[in-house]
Amino acid sequence: MQKTETNSNPDVEDSGDRKGVATRLLGVVAIILGSLDSVLSWRGGFDVEPFYITLIAGGVVLYISGSVAGRR
DSSP states (O other): OOOOOOOSOTTSOOOOOOTTHHHHHHHHHHHHHHHHHHHHHHHTTOOOOHHHHHHHHHHHHHHHHHHHHHHO
């Protein structure tokens, strides 16, 4: 006999729909990498490269697009 698990907490909604999760995760990783790289280069006395700012902005765009996809 197979045992099926049910959600014991009625307040938690488990729809099984995971749209946009990978996009949001990729956005968060890009934001963290861009932030760490810019802080380390700034701390090292170097100029902050425009690439790092672009990486952070691209991460924000990915995160927002993943959030929008998750709401649909």
